[in-house]
Amino acid sequence: MTRSPHKPPARVAVIGAGMVGLSTAWFLQEAGVQVTVLDRTGVAAGSSWGNAGWLTSSLAAPLPEPAILKYGLRAMFSPSSPLYIPPTANPRLLKWLAQFARNCTTARRDRAMRAMVPLIHGALPAFGALEAGGVKARTRPADPLTAAFRSAQDSKGLLEEFAHLKSTGRPVDFDILDGAEARNAEPALTDEITRVVRFHGERLIDPARYVRAIADSVRARGGLVAEGAEVNTIHPTRTGVTVAGEDYDAVVLAHGAWINRLARQAGVRQIVQAGRGYSFTVTMDQLPNGPLYFTQQKVVCTPLGDRVRIAGTMEFRDVGAPKDPRRIQS
Template sequence: MSGRSGMDSGPRSVVVVGAGIVGLSTAWFLQDRGVDVTVVDRTGIAAGASWGNAGWVAPALTSPLNSPSVLREGLRAMADPAAALHIPLRADPTLGRFLVRFAAHCRPGAWHRAVRANAVLNDEALETFDVLVANGVDAPVTDTSIAVSFRSAARAAAFRRDLERVGAEQTPTFEMLTGSDLRTHVPLASAEVADVVLVHGQRFVDPGRFTHALARAVIARGAAIRTGEVGRVRPALDGVSVEMRAGEPLHADTAVVATGAWLPALTGRRVRVGLHAGRGYSFTVPVERALPGPIYLPEARVACTPYRGGLRVAGTMEFRRPDEPLFRRRIEAIVASAAPLLDGVRWHERHDEWVGSRPVTDDGMPLIGQVDRGVYVAGGHGMWGFAHGPASGRLLAEQIVTGKQPEAARAFDPLRRR
C-alpha cells in the first residue's frame, strides 16, 4: 500500500479488520483524510449484525443497556425462557464474569454516565449518515417518525419522561396518539394498543443494502476488500502486522479491529472493559396493510421496520457465544410477545430468519481508541452499532490521523478502568 495521509506524522496505510458498518465507516473516513485502506473480513461484507438489525438511525431511542430496569428484568428472565432478555442457565465462566461486571454498572449513576458519554454519538448520528450519502454512498435513508406503542397510558407517560433524559442534544419532538389518530398512523396496531408516542425526526434504512453501498463507495475510493480470517494483530518494527489464519500477513502503518462480538479474540487482555455477545434475532413477515414507519413495542422489546414490502421484526437480547446456532424458540418468543399487539401480520409466513451477535460492553459505552502501538479498536455499541457506526468511524479516523484522542472520545477509551 502507498499513499499519504495529508499529515506528515499520520499513517499512510491502515488495515481495517471487519466489514460491518463500524469498520467500513472507519475506512471511509480514513480515506476522506487521504489514508490508503485495506479491509479484511472473515466472511464478507455485512455478514454479521450489520445485515439483520432493524435498520434504525434513531438517536432519540438509543438508551444504554445497563439500566437498573434491565438488571431487574434479567433476574426475572432467569426463570422465563421466553423473556426478551435471555441468559442461559449453564456453566460459562466467561459469561458469569461479564454479568457480574454488567450488574455492577446497572446503577443509576453508571447508567447516567453512559447516557452522557453516548450523547456525542447520538448528536452526530444523523449528520454522519448525511455525509456518507452526500459523498457517494448510494442507498436510501428514510426520514420517519417511530411509533412507540403501549398498552397503558401510564407506561406511555413514563416513556415520555425517559425521552427527556436520553434524547440527543435537544429533546426530540413527539406527539401522543390515541383513538382514531392512533389507528390512522399505526394501521397494524391491535386493539390492545391504547397509547402511542410518535417520536419525530428519526430515520431508517435497509441495513444490508446500506452497508453494501458503503462498501462499494470504499472500493471506488481505492480500497481493497479481502476475505479471510485474521488470527492476530500486533505491532511490528515498521508498523503493524495483521496475521491471517491462511496466507501471508498484511502489513500497514496502523490497524483497526472492528469485529463486533469477536473483538476480544483479537485484543486479548489489552482491553479491560468486559465485552460479550448479546445476540439479536430478526425475521421478515408479509403484512396486509402498508406501514408508514417503524413501530417499537417496548413491553415486548420488539422493533418492527418496513422492509421490502413487508415487515422486519427484530428482538431479543440473548447472552450466548457468537458462533452458536439460531435457536428457534427465540423466534417463537418474539412472535408470542408481538402478535397480540399487531393485527394484519401473517406471522406463519415469516422468512429470512436470522440471528446475529451484537457486542455489548459491561458499562454501556463503546470501545473507540488505541489499545497498542499502531493498533486501534472500534466496537461494543450493543444494539446501536448501526446508528452509531458512522459517528464512531469519524471519531476514530480523527484520532488515528492526528495522533490525538478527541475530547468526545475519551469516555470510550478501550483501556479505561471502572
C-alpha cells in the same frame, strides 16, 4: 485539539466489513489513508445485515440501567423474556454479568448518557458526509416512528425515559394519541392498542443495502475489500503490524462480537460480550405506514420495500452458540 506529533498511518487494515468497519475505512480514505478491509464472511454478513436499520437518537441509551435490575433476575433466565441470559458456567461471561450489574445504577447510567451525547450529535452528520462523498444509499425519514401500547399505563416507562432525556439536554419530539385516534394513525395495529406515542425527527436505512453501498464506495476510491479472509492473529512489528501476511502501519478491529480474541493479542483486557438479537423479514397483507416499536416486548418492525423486518430481544451467550428457536417462537 492539537496535531499529533506521530506520523499519520499511510496503510491501515480494517478487520470487519460491517457498518463500523466500512465506515471507518471510508473516513480513513477521506484522510488520505490507503485501506484494506478484511472479513471472514463478507460485506454486511452479520448484525449489519439483520438489524432494524433505525437511526434513533431518542432511543440511544445505555443498556445497564436501574430498571434492568427491577425487571428481575428470574425473568432474565426465561427463554421468552425480552432479555435472556442462558444458564452458563463460562467464567468470562459470569464476570461480565457481574460488571453489568454493578453499572445498573442511576449515577452510572447518567454518566454514560452524558458521554454518549457527542456521539449522538455526530451520527446523522456522519451519514450526510458519507452520502455527500459518493455513497449511493440514503437515509430516509422515519416520521412518525410509532410506539404502541395496550394501555396508557404501559407507556409510563417510555414517557419517564423521555423526561429523563430532557433533563440531560436531549429533548424528544413526540405526541400521544389514545383510543380510536391511536389505531387510525397506524391502520396496521389491532384493536388491542389503545395508546401510541409517535416520535418525530428520526431516520432509518435499509441496513444491508446501505453497508454494501459503503463497500462499493470504498472500492471505487481505491480501497480493497477482501471477503472470506479470516484473520486469526495480528503481529506487532517495529514499524506497525502484520495482518494476514501483509505489513500495515496500523490495524482497526471492527469485527463486533468476534473481537475478543484479536483484542487480547493487542493487549486489550476489557471483556466485550456479544448481545444477540433475532430478526426475520416477512410479507404482510398491510404494511405499516412507518416503523413500529413494541417496548414491553422489545420488538420493532421496519418496512423495507414490500416487506417488514421484525427484530428485537436480547440475549447474552457465547458468540458461536447456535440460535435458539424459542426466541422467535415466543
